[in-house]
Amino acid sequence: MTTTSSAAAPTATTSSLHLAGVSRWYGNVVAVNDVSMSLGPGVTGLLGPNGAGKTTLLHMMAGFLAPSRGAVTLDGRPTWRNPEVYRRLGLVSEREAVHSFLTAYEFVLATAKMHKLPDPQEAARRAVALVELEGAQDRRIGTYSKGMRQRARVAAALVHEPQVLLLDEPFNGMDPRQRLHMMELLHSLGDAGRTILFSSHILEEVEQVSGTVQVMVAGRLAASGDFRTIRRLMTNRPHVFAIRSTDDRALAVALMAEPSVSGVELGRDGLTVRAGDYGSFTRALPKVALARGVRVSQLVPEDESLESVFSYLVEA
Ligand SMILES: Nc1ncnc2c1ncn2[C@@H]1O[C@H](COP(=O)(O)OP(=O)(O)OP(=O)(O)O)[C@@H](O)[C@H]1O
DSSP: OOOOHHHHSOOSOOOOEEEEEEEEEETTEEEEEEEEEEEOSEEEEEEOOTTSSHHHHHHHHTTSSOOSEEEEEETTEEOTTOHHHHTTEEEEOSSOOOOTTSBHHHHHHHHHHHTTOSSHHHHHHHHHHHTTOGGGTTSBGGGSOHHHHHHHHHHHHHTTOOSEEEESSTTTTOOHHHHHHHHHHHHHHHHTTOEEEEEESOHHHHHHHOSEEEEEETTEEEEEEEHHHHHHHHHTSOEEEEEEESOHHHHHHHHHTOTTEEEEEEETTEEEEEESOHHHHHHHHHHHHHHHTOOEEEEEEEOOOHHHHHHHHHHO
């Protein structure tokens, strides 16, 4: 796999997006609640469980949807209904259909014409090359794999060489190889000075692509900044474990004296232990068990859904 030189070439100017107290509601549903953030060059992940408001936020950033309150600006200008902004921004939407009867080249060319670019053919060729689809550009999109189709959409979003690229769940449905390819593409676009924001509900996905992350939960910005710091916050949160052992009662008594343990429940099927944080408890447990001559046969963290991990961040 090669990285195209055009993707790595530094772009002349850079752009930054600012959100100031942005909210959006649909009737009684508050989809986005008072979100403020700034995005500059490089790749940022927008992480959050389904329904967190990521799509709504991206659409407001792109100027396709009006905020109910607050403002989204690109280099100081509001994005909502601003044709100047559309020329400098690209959106790869999750729900948008791709015309399967067109070839990738035709599809990207149509977008280039829509933008009224001076040389749409050349722009389409360049965008198709950027996503490495030249080999398949004359085949109908209907014959493409999911990953190729997604790259065709990225090419269309990039055809006018925008400074800002927003992608809604770009890795959805991709196999590992396609995923890697897309990650490399985002990296090279970010390295070239573009402002890239992609949404995802998968922690590991964001971890692999970007060091900077914005976390959304239930419409609110729950955390933002360096991925490692946020990851640490998540693993340091309280955990609940289901434990089975050769002597649950003896283990329960011993664990109650452990500083890392905040609660123990003895049930018919073993113990439920509430621990202050993951690391200290999982280090302490083997020592406690060994000292009492108890053998642990099962240690399962409970309540590990993404929603619960994210909810903790909101409460923190
Ligand atoms: N057009 C709409 N009308 C009414 N409610 C909406 C509309 N669009 C979104 N919502 C609601 O707003 C909330 C946020 O939705 P949004 O699609 O922005 O979240 P998301 O994080 O992108 O989730 P997903 O990944 O599932 O699309 C949800 O409760 C959703 O049902």
